[in-house]
Amino acid sequence: MHSDRKRHVVSGLLAGLVVAARPVEAHVDYVTEEGGDSPTVVEFLTAVLSDPLHLLLLGGGGVGVAVATAGWLRYGDHLQDVTVIRRTLRSYQPYLGWLLRLAIGLPLMGAGFGGYFFSPAVPVEARLVQITLAFLLLFGFATRLAAAAGLVTYAVGLTTHFPTLLLASEYVAGFLGILVVGPGQPSADLLLRRVVLTDGTFMSRFRETTTVSDLLTRAGVGKSAAPLLIRVFLGFNFAFLGVTEKWLTPGRALQVVDKYDLTAVLPVAPEMWVFGAGLGELAVGLCILTGTFTRSAAGAGFLILTTTLFGLPDDPVLAHVTLFGLTSALLITGSGPVALDRSLIPTLRARFGHSPSTDPEVTTPAD
Structure with missing residues (x-):
């Protein structure tokens, strides 16, 4: 009896997943x-x-995969090539905002002109909204506000095109990343910020104006949260x-x-x-x-x-x-906070007899 009930529950869950996935043609x-x-x-x-x-x-x-993983845990951090690659990748941090803006702005512009809503599987016209958001992101003007507006636009669309619009859930990762990281350089926002911070300029009188960045800082949300936010929605996708x-x-x-x-x-x-x-x-x-x-x-x-x-x-x-x-x-960025790279993986490396890295910049050696 228990076995039959369990089989029926599993079958029901599987059927539910199939029904939910049927509109998702991906x-x-x-x-x-x-x-x-x-x-x-x-x-x-x-x-x-x-x-x-x-x-x-x-x-x-x-x-x-298991053998390769064990080898990486034991020897990967001793390869000078790996150390140089990590160090070089980290040096690109100042351009992270620019990268995210391009990654979201370009396809969003294409969606606007292509006549679909975030995903080609959702043929809904939203040209003005998407092209405006794309332009602001690509230009780096009012970047965080544009990212917040993009999140709201996606959320509204998801209510009427669920679950198909989940195909484009990577946009959520991008918008959140931009919201936290900011415009980066080069960007119009950075240019204006420098004008505001320079004494004697006309715009310096707006120096005390509260920005989205100020609100995030007060809420305790820093740029270090960006990898986690990106990981959650990109991994889900x-x-x-x-x-x-x-x-x-x-x-x-x-x-x-x-x-x-x-x-x-x-x-x-x-x-x-x-x-x-x-x-x-x-x-x-x-x-x-x-x-x-x-x-x-x-x-x-x-x-x-x-x-x-x-x-x-x-x-x-x-x-x-x-x-x-x-x-x-x-x-x-690597893993960022709340990651197994910072908790379980270092423990596994120690069990495999791995000695700590001599490179002071390697803060997440597992990734």
Whole structure:
């Protein structure tokens, strides 16, 4: 009786997930069309997990990842190349605001002129709003206010286009990052700020005006919170896409494999291709979300996006610019606060016999 009840609960949850994911046609929707036979989730997973070769590949891949992780924990921080790369990436911090503005402003401008609302899967005209926000972000004028307005615009849209608009949840990460980091340099806001702070200028009389930055500071929200905010929503986006568009709605993803003859690149069954792609996105998403090997996970995410860019020639590149920018931002910042890179991973490194780094700048050696 207990077993039957448990089976019914699991089946109900799975069915609920499928129903929720059904409107989410995700990024594969950009390069495929509706129609044709589509396997159910059970049929898809059975095709993958009932094949001994697939289980062998998955097991071998898991062992490979475990060995690589153990090697990285033990020896990664001793590589001078890694130390130099981290130090150089951290030196790009002054341009983080600019990077985030470009990553959000460019695709938002494209969405406005393209006639869709954040995601190509939501064909709703909001040209004036999106282009205005994009212009302010790209120019770096009233940057934090524009980011706050962007968050509100997205939230309003999500209420009427849920869950489809979750495809573009990376915009939330970008808007929050900009809100916390600010415009960076170069930007119109920085130019005006310097004029305001210079004695004798006309604008210096507005020096005591309260800004969004002042309000955030009073609330105890500093720039150091940006990596955490970016990680939460970017990690969710990767994991969400991996599960919903690959595992829970495999039909369209199988069309992608067939359309681009991906089995000729890696000779495995199409179902294994789709399952592996979803597993990769899920793993990257969870690592980013939890702050586990953050820079490595962000680099893997960037590699996945680059592979998509060159492997799917008719995929709308502009729709992925935000993801490119946000993964690049995490390469610069690392994990930030509230991350396993700062708690569990150092403990694991010690257990693997790793000696502390002699580089005083390596504050998050795990990522």
